[in-house]
Amino acid sequence: MNKNLIYLILIVCGLAIAYIMVGGLFKNELKKTTKNPYEYDLGDINKIDPEMIKYKETKRIGLSFAEPKVVDYSSGYLAIGFENQLQMIDTSGREIFNKAVSGPITSLKLSKDNLIYLGCKNHIEKYNTNGDLIETWQEIDPSTYITSIALKDDYVFVANASGAVVLQYSLTGEILHSFDGKNRTDSKHGFIIPSPYFDLDVDSGGELWAANTGVQAIENYNLDGSLRAFWGASSYDLKGFIGCCNPAHFSILENDSFVTCEKGLVRIKIYLPSGELESVVATPDDFSANSIPPDLTSDEMNNIYILDISRKMIRKFERKETS
């Protein structure tokens, strides 16, 4: 190759390098006014087909204490856990009792006989229907963060989000067993809990279900902690769950369908027991912008009670009449 041509190539490339490096370093990028190319526009995702919305809001119950956290329903009563307050009301909003507790309340479960299991960060407290403290179970360890309690016959299941484990207690507060969700045949991962959202519930057949939020799935476990079944998918589509850690909350209805709540883009949806999307209860437009994902529960008629944390109220959603 001609030496002059080589020198020409070298000079051109050298100038290109100098231009990119020196020019780029001292170029004031701040002067440029540009639209953010990475803006996260959720406008289209917010839009939900009205045909899919099969529930309507029928009641709002205002709450009198600060920082509502969790809610549960049983036998006509709603128990609400605030940061340091426990309140029980009936479905009309009439207060049964309220009681200051040491807290901080992080989860709550009402049994069929209206005993209240209160998850206070790293231990469980048990209250009766008058709001009297019956038992305080032993603290697990300081790092524990209890996010959910589920009841099955003689067992109490407790979700510890910080350890990504489910603890199985006896009704007297003795830890019998714990499991991390690792399947025997595929132990690549068990529960993946990126944030303090790790919900549990038990269906009418006594099957334990857990929200494995890191993989956007709801999983069914045997008592020995082995994975039995799961459903769910990570998706922008209405059928799946969006983001890093969803569903943030779920509850199982009387017909064994699931009502789920997503964080980020707050969507409340109903899934059939098979995991197929059935309908939508509430859309992101029903909540304030940047809402904390609301805890939810349901009654015997499959009405949904949503704890709207931002607006400090319980919102009741009933299925629309079908012609």
Add this chain to the structure above:
Amino acid sequence: MNRQFFKIVSIFSGLLISVITFAQQRFPRPDFESDYKSPSILVPEPRHGWMEYMDVFILFIVLSLATWFVLKKRSRKGVLYLSLFTLIYFGFYRNGCICSIGAIQNVTLALVDPMYAISLTALAFFMLPLLFALFAGRVFCGGACPLGAIQDLIIIKPIELPIGIRKALGVIPYLYLGLSILFAATKTDFIICRYDPFVGIFRMDASFNMLVLGGSFLIIGMFVGRPYCRFLCPYGVLLNWTSSVSKKHLTITPSECIDCKLCERSCPMDAINKPVTEPVSRKKDINRFVLSVIIIPILMLAGGYIVSKSHVYLSKVNRTVSLAELLITHPELKADPDHIDIQTFLASGKTMDSLVQEATVIREQFRIGGWILGAFFGLSFGIMFSKKTIYRNRTDYEPDKGNCVSCGRCMDFCPVGKEDFETLMKLKS
């Protein structure tokens, strides 16, 4: 040789496979199905702690092998295959990060900011090549640097650059080293990483500018051996210093040089010193050396003064300084909803006063840093100048200990000790 080589390759392949097997993500990335375009990531995903130590271990093994190939086996082929492994592992598999060159900035930041905790891996990547250079020369450049490896593979028609151009371009690494330390120390930018010309190629996500930058270096590299290593690499400056005083170093010939001149044109990096037997006037030589030593403090002072005077201009690279200036000169931009930087600042809740105060502190750091940087430039130029006054008689062709990157090409060219050569010599005798 072949059997040993395949043994080494098998060991490394095994290691690589085991590393890949464990390199699963902590949890699956959400499956975004929208048309959202994610910003390209600046650094690869963090690895599990023990895998980072595995990288250090692999670097140590590669450096040891490179030393063995260069000093003991005298095998260019060995160094070549090793650099190929380096290119694949540290380049394409590890995405060019972590690298010893960029670690300069981590070490700098760790030295100036007690709140910055440097990882042991970064420290090891910074120290290991320098330690090896101290004992065996720049074996890191020859076999363990992915940036060196990619350039080494594309040398097609090397030309010898005029010595004046080489000397002039040889100053740039000192400037680049000084600036990268200044920008890292003032927490302005990690410019070595930002302008790594090959990282975009390793990650296959280069922007247009970085593609042009990397492409330009590769095109130049076809005719000028390892242009980045010789005329830009800031780590090369440190390696040059340590290698210059190395205990052992690559030698062109295994025994006595027969002055065949075959190696003369073998080095595409122009790092072979030719024999020098020019008569030297001792008195004149001493006078020039003394003068050059006297001039060093003057150069340092002058350098410090000039660079510190440029601190206002240099500090504009810092985004805090630049933002403060922009908001002072154009306060109306606060109302511009599309100006991301200004909107981010306003959303942070910081006051204008605190921003200006922060910018003033940074600018003062640039002023002090400018003095140190300028003095460093002055010292470097002074030493380079004084070196010119020292003449050493050389009877053999020798690698330049500071500039030689231990690629081993010259060893390949040297006929001494080769089977054919010994036969020829026997026949002749």
